[in-house]
Amino acid sequence: MKYQEEFRNSGAVQRLLAEIRETVTRPWSLMEVCGGQTHSILRNGLDQLLPKEIRLIHGPGCPVCVTPLVAIDRALAIAARPGVIFCSFGDMLRVPGSDKDLFRIKSEGGDVRIVYSPLDAVKIARENPGREVVFFAIGFETTAPANAMAIEVARQQSIRNFSALVSHVLVPPAIEAILSSPATRVNAFLAAGHVCSVMGTWEYPPLAEKYHVPIVVTGFEPYDLLAGILACVRQLERGEARVENAYERAVSEQGNLPAQALLSRVFTTIDRAWRGIGVIPRSGWALSDAYRDFDAEHRFSVGGIVANESPLCHSGEVLQGLLKPNQCPAFGKQCTPRTPLGATMVSNEGACSAYYNYGRLIAAEELLCSAK
Template sequence: MKYLDEFRSPELVKQYLDEIHSTVTQSWNIMEICGGQTHSLVKNGILDLLPDKINMIHGPGCPVCVTPLALIDEAVYLAEEKQVILCSFGDMIRVPGSKKSLLEAKAGGADIKIVYSPLDAVKIAKENPDREVVFFAVGFETTAPPNALSVIQAKAMALNNYSILTSHVLVPPALEAIFNDDESEVHGVLAAGHVAAIMGLEEYYPIVEKYKRPVVVTGFEPVDLLAGILQTIKQLEKGEYKLENAYKRVVREEGTPSAKEIIFKAFEISNRDWRGIGTIPQSGYKLKEEFLNFDAHEKFKISIDKVKESKECIAGQILKGIKKPDECPQFGKKCTPEHPLGAPMVSSEGACAAYFHISDFQF
């Protein structure tokens, strides 16, 4: 398959690995931001093939993992107490809330539907004019355009029974929070190509300048990731820091202007709570004033007490790259994909799930 097979080529992988091995002379911590990058690194065995001096740190780019506990409780409340039709992507429904997950609420009779697009939820709202329909709008910049489009479309259709429960988070402020965290020691970053494909590169230049660390945008195939690691190592070894795009077949400097236009028609930037990390200023989207009728939190006047995270789950340290999943005492013991204690063990992009499913760990 063009643009895919060549980026899985064993010969190219070997060439990149050889060059990485001959380039690296010092120990470096490199963070891959996105859970999709983490899964590719683990699934393709790349972590085992890199030099010992390169320590890959798994970043916070798993949307399901960083959705606050309180928001899952709000979704459960809407489905159970307000009896809305709650529409969600599949990953989200298994994530534990403080008392139960959406899956458990569904098993108890709540009307929870798995959809593949927010526009499916708009369709459900149109077909069920007597019911309130809420879409659980979770994600990074990548899912913001369709979520924004859903409220724009619902407004145009005068669908008063549709709203979204929003937890949109943004990569650049999270990157700054990690660089500012005294506990984390990240020397260089592999930024996620799909986010840059939407937003472009401009947001990263000031961060690179301010923190003086290399950021390289990569794709998700083995050759994409190794090319990004090599470019990062070359910069670090020379004492350089700059923004590089190692995913030029997809990412343009300006991103996708039409998608950004849709995002900023419906959303504006706001502070956001990140599960396991806390509040990061200006790190998410909220609906603009003119779309507040479509904001489920406002519409249903939800007021739910925030519950503290389980002390057993160290997801915050995993998401900031301070610890690896297998350093969590519960990993593979009390916490498994069948009985997850935290979101990183549930999501298809969660680092704990990646280690559990694919690595060689023996229990």
């Protein structure tokens, strides 16, 4: 299959690994800012194939994982109301709130439905004019255009029983928050190709220059990821710090301009809380004043709900790259896919679920101690 098999070719992958080994001369820590990339790295064992000098750190690139607990609790409160049809992508249904999840709401009689497009939720609203239909609009810049389009369509068609509970987050402010932290250990970033396919690469040069870190846009197949790692290592070894596009088949500097125009019309930039991390300034989107009638948080008056994270869950440290999932004391014990403490264990892009599903149950430090 074109654009898939050629980027999984064993010979090509081995050549890139050999070039990385020849290039690197000292330790470097690279962060991938995408949960899909994290899963691909672990699924293909790339972190175990790289030379010991290269350390991969998993960043806050899982949109489900960084959706704040308070947003989940607001979703649960709305979904439990009589007369509401609550629509969401399937990966949100098992994300734990303070005391339950959307599956529990469904089992208790709530009308919770999985949709495959936000426009499906608009259709449901059109077909059920006597009921309120709410779509849970979460994610990074990747999913935002489709969510914005659904809200725009509902407005154009005067579908007044449709609204969206919006919890969108933005990648560049998260990168800056990590780089500005005194605890950061990141020398370079692998930027998410799908985010940049929408937004382009123009937002990243000021960050690369300000913090003197390479930022390389990469894809998701083994060859893509290793090509991005090699580009980072080359820059680091030369003392360079610039934005490089290693995913040109999908990403341009300007990005998708019509999508960006739609986003700027429907959304406004706000400070946003990230689950386990806290508030990052200007890191989220909310509905603009012109679209406030479609804001579920406003319509159902759930803005006053507050929530507190579980003290046992260290997902915030995992999302910031300060802790590997298997270094969390609860990992694989109190926290499993059946009994998750946080979203990072249940999301298809969560680092904790990747470590659990691909058998990375013991931290590398423990393995070294047991081998002595």
